[in-house]
Amino acid sequence: MNQILKKRVLTPVTKEIVVSAPHIARKAQPGQFVILRVSEQGERIPLTIADYNREEGTITLVYQEVGFTTKLLGKLEPNDTIMDLAGPLGLPAELPEKGCVVAVGGGVGVAPLLPKCKELHKRGVNLISIVGARSSDLIILEQEVKECSDELCICTDDGSRGFHGFVSDKLKQMLENGLKPDEVVAIGPMPMMKATCNVTREYGIKTWVSMNPIMVDGTGMCGACRVTVAGETKFACVDGPMFDGHLVDWDEAWRRANTYREQEKCANERCRCGGEH
Amino acid sequence: MAARKSRIEMPVQDPTARASNFEQVALGYTEKMALEEASRCLGCKKPLCVQGCPVSVNIPGFIKLIKEQKYQDAINVVKSTNNLPAVCGRVCPQEAQCESKCVLGRRGQPVAIGRLERFVADWELEHGTPEVPEVEPNGKKVAVVGAGPSGLTCAGDLAKLGYDVTIFESLHEPGGVLIYGIPEFRLPKDVVRKEVNYVRNLGVKIETSFIIGRTTTIDELFDDGFHAVFIGSGAGLPMFMHIPGENLNGVYSANEYLTRINLMKAYLFPEHDTPIVSGKKVAVVGAGNVAMDSVRCALRLGADKAMIVYRRGREEMPARAEEIHHAEEEGVEFHLLTNPVRILGDEKGWVKGMECIKMELGEPDKSGRRRPVPIPGSEFVLDVDTVIMSLGTSPNPILVQTTDGLGAHKWGGLKTHEETGRTTKPGVWAGGDAVTGSATVILAMGAGKAAAQDIHEYLESGSTDW
Ligand SMILES: Cc1cc2nc3c(=O)[nH]c(=O)nc-3n(C[C@H](O)[C@H](O)[C@H](O)COP(=O)(O)OP(=O)(O)OC[C@H]3O[C@@H](n4cnc5c(N)ncnc54)[C@H](O)[C@@H]3O)c2cc1C
Numbered sequence: 001m002n003q004i005l006k007k008r009v010l011t012p013v014t015k016e017i018v019v020s021a022p023h024i025a026r027k028a029q030p031g032q033f034v035i036l037r038v039s040e041q042g043e044r045i046p047l048t049i050a051d052y053n054r055e056e057g058t059i060t061l062v063y064q065e066v067g068f069t070t071k072l073l074g075k076l077e078p079n080d081t082i083m084d085l086a087g088p089l090g091l092p093a094e095l096p097e098k099g100c101v102v103a104v105g106g107g108v109g110v111a112p113l114l115p116k117c118k119e120l121h122k123r124g125v126n127l128i129s130i131v132g133a134r135s136s137d138l139i140i141l142e143q144e145v146k147e148c149s150d151e152l153c154i155c156t157d158d159g160s161r162g163f164h165g166f167v168s169d170k171l172k173q174m175l176e177n178g179l180k181p182d183e184v185v186a187i188g189p190m191p192m193m194k195a196t197c198n199v200t201r202e203y204g205i206k207t208w209v210s211m212n213p214i215m216v217d218g219t220g221m222c223g224a225c226r227v228t229v230a231g232e233t234k235f236a237c238v239d240g241p242m243f244d245g246h247l248v249d250w251d252e253a254w255r256r257a258n259t260y261r262e263q264e265k266c267a268n269e270r271c272r273c274g275g276e277h
Numbered sequence: 278m279a280a281r282k283s284r285i286e287m288p289v290q291d292p293t294a295r296a297s298n299f300e301q302v303a304l305g306y307t308e309k310m311a312l313e314e315a316s317r318c319l320g321c322k323k324p325l326c327v328q329g330c331p332v333s334v335n336i337p338g339f340i341k342l343i344k345e346q347k348y349q350d351a352i353n354v355v356k357s358t359n360n361l362p363a364v365c366g367r368v369c370p371q372e373a374q375c376e377s378k379c380v381l382g383r384r385g386q387p388v389a390i391g392r393l394e395r396f397v398a399d400w401e402l403e404h405g406t407p408e409v410p411e412v413e414p415n416g417k418k419v420a421v422v423g424a425g426p427s428g429l430t431c432a433g434d435l436a437k438l439g440y441d442v443t444i445f446e447s448l449h450e451p452g453g454v455l456i457y458g459i460p461e462f463r464l465p466k467d468v469v470r471k472e473v474n475y476v477r478n479l480g481v482k483i484e485t486s487f488i489i490g491r492t493t494t495i496d497e498l499f500d501d502g503f504h505a506v507f508i509g510s511g512a513g514l515p516m517f518m519h520i521p522g523e524n525l526n527g528v529y530s531a532n533e534y535l536t537r538i539n540l541m542k543a544y545l546f547p548e549h550d551t552p553i554v555s556g557k558k559v560a561v562v563g564a565g566n567v568a569m570d571s572v573r574c575a576l577r578l579g580a581d582k583a584m585i586v587y588r589r590g591r592e593e594m595p596a597r598a599e600e601i602h603h604a605e606e607e608g609v610e611f612h613l614l615t616n617p618v619r620i621l622g623d624e625k626g627w628v629k630g631m632e633c634i635k636m637e638l639g640e641p642d643k644s645g646r647r648r649p650v651p652i653p654g655s656e657f658v659l660d661v662d663t664v665i666m667s668l669g670t671s672p673n674p675i676l677v678q679t680t681d682g683l684g685a686h687k688w689g690g691l692k693t694h695e696e697t698g699r700t701t702k703p704g705v706w707a708g709g710d711a712v713t714g715s716a717t718v719i720l721a722m723g724a725g726k727a728a729a730q731d732i733h734e735y736l737e738s739g740s741t742d743w
Pocket residue numbers: 033043044045046047048049062063064065066067068069070071108111112211212213214215216241257258259264265268
């Protein structure tokens with residue numbers, strides 16, 4: 001169990017692994033995540049289940065190497081095992097059965113977006129996907145998203161490919177041109193999700209976002225993951241991670257995500273100089 | 278020879294030294310001390326002390342064997358009713374249980390039963406070979422939810438009866454509160470691991486990182502061939518005050534704070550990867566055992582000021598007397614009859630103070646304790662940079678939400694038959710904090726034991742009456 005079966009390098013800092021986890025694969029649904037630990041001294045970190053295969057008993061994780069733990073994970077190769085892997089956690093995404101949905105993904109957020117796209121496609125929803133990254137070499141999972149979308153737009157911040165600008169700008173343009181989706185699902189870095197919500201708010205389009213606060217247990221035990229939604233405190237690991245983006249207190253969420261910035265820098269330094277456990 | 282009136286004191290680490298390390302505070306008896314303390318016990322024919330112990334440890338029996346220096350035999354006697362003696366010897370509220378009933382307590386100090394229990398348990402961990410009884414497997418499978426004291430006890434007892442037992446634990450390490458909550462300086466994690474290994478040696482399998490209600494459900498456990506399920510999932514859901522500023526950076530639930538420190542070893546950051554904010558001026562809201570553990574951890578992480586803020590008075594503090602005493606010795610400040618109103622933040626969203634109001638005690642409430650009422654106009658700001666909310670916990674709703682027919686009270690506790698631990702769902706038993714709300718290690722163990730007995734009787738009888 002927890003053995004890495006396949007590994008794919010999607011961009012220099014984004015990797016995809018397929019892990020043997022029959023118990024998790026058996027129950028996983030779009031929107032859910034796992035919590036894992038890579039070493040005896042390791043931190044517990046959450047990653048979205050980007051895909052699952054119940055027959056083969058596998059789940060797919062896609063992660064960006066942003067800090068110490070994700071870098072350690074990046075060093076694991078096929079046949080290595082992930083020390084601890086718990087899930088599936090969180091509530092499954094509430095997805096519409098019909099109509100038109102725009103799926104907006106930024107950076108590594110495309111990975112957690114993919115299972116929702118697949119499910120929407122399966123249900124026969126008209127799916128328009130907008131996928132963006134800083135530059136063309138950082139676009140991930142393009143083919144996979146394309147296969148389940150009726151329409152796909154690529155955006156890059158630097159204009160190296162597709163639409164020159166943010167995914168939220170592209171969405172705005174589409175809405176201005178008369179597109180009337182029933183819902184929007186936006187997943188990516190917090191500023192991107194916030195910007196997307198600002199665009200859809202004007203049009204009154206329901207917008208789902210996937211919050212990624214700091215977590216410890218992932219089962220409702222610690223409250224580290226609290227986010228304010230519609231003025232109420234919610235635990236993202238059990239009440240989410242998907243929330244109505246128009247009701248999220250983004251400034252608070254951003255601030256809380258940066259609680260350990262100093263310590264993360266310190267841990268990261270250690271990783272760079274090859275300090276390993 | 279008349280027994281001496283006072284008990285042998287247990288050596289402790291010097292308060293100033295220990296306030297900055299995570300080493301054990303209470304050091305335990307030496308053999309000489311243990312023999313001297315054991316000699317005080319009268320070996321009563323009708324021992325009252327045993328009535329005070331929720332798992333009825335044969336107290337005069339094991340103390341007699343200490344006197345005879347037969348330590349292995351002594352621990353075997355304890356273990357015949359208590360699977361986790363090294364833990365209980367350290368954290369049982371003995372003063373309210375076994376020791377409160379000891380006859381010697383009438384004229385002097387009771388026998389230090391807990392310390393003696395700890396002595397023999399530690400002796401075995403160091404020198405002995407834990408005795409693992411040979412049992413004939415009976416071919417029946419039981420699943421246990423949660424590897425805290427209630428689950429470990431229930432599992433251990435069932436294994437001794439020949440059952441094939443698997444514990445499913447959601448965290449990556451078994452032990453429950455003993456691992457993630459109670460700090461190293463009160464209960465070394467090595468001790469917990471050894472006690473858990475004893476349960477493993479009895480043949481119990483432990484699946485970690487396995488959340489019942491998520492990874493699989495109770496109903497599916499029956500489909501997978503389990504004949505009975507015991508729920509010992511504890512009361513892990515933290516409460517907050519719902520006052521302004523509670524989501525500022527630097528506000529923790531005690532659960533998060535203690536889990537980072539104990540389970541994740543954040544006090545060893547960066548050798549261990551999990552970080553923690555080690556504030557300089559830390560206020561812990563609440564005054565139970567959990568609050569004392571949190572405030573003493575804050576000191577050890579380097580706080581200049583570690584404070585308890587509690588809305589009632591000294592008499593009403595729910596923590597054990599010994600813990601309050603240790604906290605005071607280490608320099609913890611107590612702000613009693615004081616209640617937080619809101620938490621103030623700086624421009625970057627970090628805690629910079631906590632507005633509190635003074636309280637006075639009014640009429641007794643339902644719990645019989647006098648109800649604290651705010652004194653109008655007495656607001657003041659306490660200078661703090663970290664706040665830890667330790668207001669109590671309730672059972673996690675995941676199991677009730679995902680199990681058909683599992684009944685719970687409004688506040689979250691599972692509904693059970695008091696003596697047997699049977700829930701409203703046939704084939705499912707529960708015990709410990711999941712049923713009572715936060716209580717004690719030994720009560721959780723007692724509930725695990727009682728349920729194991731009833732599970733055995735039920736499965737043996739082959740009856741389907743519930
Ligand atoms: C429900 C959920 C799903 C997620 N899914 C994915 C995914 O599919 N792919 C992906 O690349 N990332 C995902 N993330 C984010 C991922 O968990 C963090 O990137 C990871 O924890 C960073 O750890 P680190 O040690 O490498 O970096 P650090 O240097 O420790 O931190 C870098 C950043 O990660 C955040 N972070 C650190 N520790 C945690 C933690 N324990 N929990 C949450 N965030 C943390 C910090 O706020 C910081 O912004 C998800 C987060 C959540 C909450």
